[in-house]
Amino acid sequence: MPPAALIASSPDASLFETSYDRSTSAPREARDDIVRVLKNWNLVQGAGDLLVIVTELVTNALTHTDSRLVTVSLIRLGARSLILFVADSSPVLPDPPSMPSVRAETGRGLAIVATLSAHLAHVRCRSGKRAVVVYEVPLDE
Numbered sequence: 001m002p003p004a005a006l007i008a009s010s011p012d013a014s015l016f017e018t019s020y021d022r023s024t025s026a027p028r029e030a031r032d033d034i035v036r037v038l039k040n041w042n043l044v045q046g047a048g049d050l051l052v053i054v055t056e057l058v059t060n061a062l063t064h065t066d067s068r069l070v071t072v073s074l075i076r077l078g079a080r081s082l083i084l085f086v087a088d089s090s091p092v093l094p095d096p097p098s099m100p101s102v103r104a105e106t107g108r109g110l111a112i113v114a115t116l117s118a119h120l121a122h123v124r125c126r127s128g129k130r131a132v133v134v135y136e137v138p139l140d141e
Helices: 026-040 048-064 109-116
Strands: 005-009 013-021 069-077 081-088 119-125 128-136
Touching: 013 026, 026 048, 026 069, 048 069, 048 081, 048 109, 048 128, 109 119, 109 128
Parallel strands: none
Antiparallel strands: 005 013, 013 069, 069 081, 081 128, 119 128
């Protein structure tokens, strides 16, 4: 895994991006990196749902594709708005999120991500596809 990097930062926007090798530890590594970035941006409070989202999307990329690398990007726009990208090398878009039957042991990840985020989409790109999540960090209570 290349070192995590804060690529750009300004008062109004910041960007973090790194890639993870195909391994069972990649979802945890991605989650840990996002925690560090959110602490740096003073947004870790109230962003627990974002950690669930990044874990689910990295896990899906590893489970449902043959990608050797998964790239995670996080963009901060303004005080509380974040855009998360999780990219893999497969051009195959997932089925729209839906809740499986109560007896199913898998298949809930994208439905959970859609529920926790303000917006979820998957888009094809030259290198495969990206999951795109818009997330609003809740105000402190």
